[in-house]
Amino acid sequence: MLFLEYAVEVRRVICTINARYRRAVRARGHFPNEAAALKRLCLVTRSLGSPGGGRARGVMRWKPALDAFAITFAGRFERTTR
Secondary structure (H helix, E strand, O other), rough: OOOOOOOOHHHHHHHHHHHHHHHHHHHOOOOOOHHHHHHHHHHHHHHHOOOHHHHHHHHHHHHHHHHHHHHHHOOOOOOOOO
């Protein structure tokens, strides 16, 4: 599936995540091994709430994208609530 075939909400989330990953890697600069790089990306992924607006507002903004992910990736995506 091409990137532009995804829904607008999904593309927005992909671009946001990519920007956060790039910023985290650029800020760190060097990783001693692959496990350290993956750990950094996992920590960035866990902290993807909206900055300064609280976690609830960030989740509300991502709800359409999460629904689109659930439809697009039916067998590989499951939503969890915290």
